[in-house]
Amino acid sequence: MPQELRIEPDGFRLDGEPFRIISGGLHYFRVHPEQWADRLRKARLMGLNTIDTYVPWNLHQPRPGAELDLAGMLDLPRFLELAAAEGLHVLLRPGPYICAEWEGGGLPSWLLARQDVRLRSNDAGYMAAVEDYFRALLPVVAPHLASNGGPVLAVQVENEYGAYGDDTGHLRRIADLLRDGGVDVPLFTCDQPGDLARGALPGVLATVNLGSRAAAGLAALRAHQPQGPLMVAEFWNGWFDRWGGVHVVRDAADAAAELDAVLASGASVNLYMFHGGTNFGFTNGANDKHTYRPTVTSYDYDAPLDEAGDPTPKYAAFREVIARHAPVPDEAAPPPAKKLSVLGVTLDRTAPLLDGAPLLGDAVRGPRPLSMEELGQDFGFVLYGTTLAEPGPAVLSLQDVRDRAQVFVDGQPAGVLEREGHEPAVAFTVPRAGARLEVLVENQGRVNYGQALHDRKGLLGEARLDGAVLRDWTSRPLPLTAASLERLEFTAADRPPVGPAFHRGVFDVETPADTYLDLTGWTKGNAWINGFPLGRFWSRGPQATLYVPAPVLRAGANEVVVLELHTAARTTVALRDTPDLGPEEE
Template identity: 45%
Template sequence: MVVFRIRKTHRRQYGILCFTIAGLIIYHYIRMEPGLRKMSRREGLNASSSLFTLDGEEFRILGGSIHYFRVPRAYWKDRLMKMKSCGLNTLTTYVPWNLHEPERGVFNFKRELDLEAYINLAAEVGLWVILRPGPYICSEWDLGGLPSWLLRDENMKLRTTYPGFTEAVNSFFDKLIPKIVPLQFKRGGPIIALQVENEYGSYAKDINYMPFIKEALQSRGIDELLLTSDNHDGLKLGGVNGALKTINLQKLNTESLKYLDAVQPHSPKMVMEYWTGWFDAWGDLHHLFPAEDMVAVVRKILKQGMSINLYMFHGGTNFGFVSGALATPSYKALITSYDYDAPLSESGDYTPKYHLLKDLFNRYHTEKLPEMPPLRWREAYEAAIMYQHLSLWDALQFTGEPFRSVTPVNMENLPVNNGNGQSYGYTLYETTITSGGILNSGNNVRDRALVFVDKSFIGVFKYKSLELAVPDGKGQRTLSLLVENCGRVHYGKNLDDQRKGLVGDIVLNNIPLRDFTIYSLEMKPSFIESLFSAPWKYLPAMPTLPGFFQGRIFVDGYPSDTFVKLPGWNKGVVFINGQNLGRYWAIGPQQALYLPGPWLNSGINQVIVFEEQEADGKIHFEESPDLGMSVDIQ
């Protein structure tokens, strides 16, 4: 036997080493899978009595919604700290399937879409999390968050147990849920509950669908509290056994609360979506919900002992082409801003609602609330002079090979994006005509088309506008229709009917047009980058429209937030350093686009504007938002 003797002078170091090793062993024990350390398991959010309990202690959810995909990642922590400082204890967020799986089988959980980082950041700030993974999220988001490639199947039945849909959901959940499982409360994470789908009672086309989604979650390792959320009309059809029902509202409805008591006696009541404001559509007014009216309802909800989630606490922005649309009473596309008249403004400013809520929530805390984070500086930069121009027709060479078809093909079924079709943006359809006459859309334009003959503009087909006069001319001429997907409907029972582009025949003098050349203009970052090598020309006095305009914005020092304003322009899209800020449109209500400082560089920044019909020689940058003329929500 060999005996090791430790010198007296080394005993202290030896003791420290043993203590360190013991500490590491304890640390790794704590980090073990829950099944291996049953003594350390905690009781999750429980709804078996009239009040929630968390880890065995009474708990009231004071929640708020902030969507990571509507906020620049550089500002995630700022917005969450402002939530914590207001007195909220729980973050809720949707998960947008269409962003995380833009092409079938191609997944993105990086950078602005790093869901795990967002959830861990909430925990770091001191917030619990209620996750709403869909697959349908509504949220005034294109197709309610469902990926457009689902619509390539002409028989697709969204939000049902149709095999083509359930197979796609299972594939997405196979990728998503394993990222969520370790972040559950019982495993040491911040997620205390998950929502099963979203407002299914307002859809309710398949009684087997909600049980399918519930099983899809639980079979992959979800074992925290499940809940459903529905508005008043959907409450009776939207639930599923084993999930707590919650309600969505803006004004208290006694009948709905009585119904919740009847179907869930001795269960906690929760308003899952208390609508702090509302969203806006192009051509409407900006909706406001007076702060005093909003807080009065919140006060009543809390006095009744209910839990609450503020939708939205901070709305953010629908950057790019992801805004949804209304189907009834007629089609209306939604604006780029998702300010929502929320307690935190689109750019993260405190509003009167925030201060009133902070004062109210402070009464429900025994400890002092954290200090409010300081506001960020905003800058009114010098106007960007548009010094170069590129017509749409000259830009077509950068769109990739056009597709030729005898009949029109809708956007989703175009042979682009590795067989996944086109999701967003514009599609150009061109064919040859030999006469003038009456051009009839047959309600097959989705959603808006600029019409040209030999590149000369002759009119616009809007949603359901049917006829245009085509002038007479000699010989063969090119008829072009530049069709914009203005946003797929996000809510209602006609989700299956949201294919875009030309969805049927266009008729000239009662004869269907044939033999189309089709260009996909999705305007992805790769396309905008390709324009660097385009044959730009110095801006002429009368530029050809539609077209792209290029300018520069100079930032002296550290970049600040600003707002892009376009007086003298009509309708189009703004790109800053390749980032798509979203659509602008002179009809309002929104008159300025939010430009986050982190998307700017110190020094020179590239500005590209795609304009459809009317251009000015410069764009402006202002310190303040402009969401247009407003109207109070009644």
């Protein structure tokens, strides 16, 4: 049955009755689809009446003009149907830019294949791509709008645009595309208090994002927008982690008190996040404020539901606060789900990456290294190669490493250069004339926030040996998809191979359950179970375990594959019943 959310001078009205949005962020693309219904039910039981989700353009349309991918974890229509079945409304945030600590802020990497593209602007090429995306997406969304009897009450225009620019004309173009595409529910923008003037759009509801000082933030919103509903579109009840940092947490009582202040003011609210989920595979983003900082695999976010969907102390504290201001179901949330523990899983088969690279991707020859975007590649690695003419001591200088380069000479490790450390050169000895130089470059996540969004990957610019430009390169894309990993040839090995290698093992499970892959003793790389990409690990921390959703496992034999980018110091992993997200802030 159609519903109508109206924006009135004194607040929201739903079908003519006063209505307050009490929402929580839950990104379908960060949660296994077989667990969506569980998370949505727990949202309702905490007292939420609405769910908020972004839509990741880069996953839904991985190639220009391609049909939308709506399979598996990207089945947006099914997610919206499950939300409706649970009695929840939806705030939809289709971008095209979403931030979300997500790879590239959700903007597809193929946009960067054009050197002069200007993202998040009225640049002709950028807007043509946005228009094509919306033409594909909005007909999928339309049946789920509240005006058509669906759960989507309102749709966001772009995302925190005031933190990036002040081009109201660009926001107007995005809003017009939404309207022209059939979005007839209310539109809204969201910005931090100091960015409201730059990011708001006349005639569209402005909302504010904050984590503390709620009274001041809401006052800034009211000063900017003298009448209409007050809403905190992102109430930051936790935060995300970065590699090399600590696990960020926020005291439940402190967060609950701030939430109480928001609700006591009469404002609507969206918790960011209600349930964070996981940056599976290569999907984490990064920040770059003069130093590049990639985000970890876990998006636990210290949220009311943890990464495995279990209630945390914040769940109970927030439920108590919400009950002071709105009806809360009598039924309590279920207890934490049972977890699986399997110790001492031996990885007794190996496949060296350098030797097996031809099975994983086709090399492209050229006078210089090609970027990922020039290779039409989104995620993963590129293996670059060239031949060195003269033996003896040498210094390799790389103009711009995006983001981490491992250097090999005739297959032997010669050094590592990291964008994060601003490291430009490595010295080694060339053993013979005609030695093979290989550089394995990892995309550790495209920047998702700020002016550094134009974040191309691979080796950019010139590569020099002792000051002379190296020419005649091969550039081999290694996206490491599940399909490509099936082509690897694993063999038994008496000792771990030198350099990057895949390690494979099998373990048995009687009854599948959530678990955590413990990679203590391993250095850096990625892991898969039954072909499902769990994400990245790094001994740098803070995160030491990778979440394994129960639906990834099966009764009986299960396969685990670990890519170790450095020589493996051990041959076993473990599945544990508790996570280790690292030391917390003091």
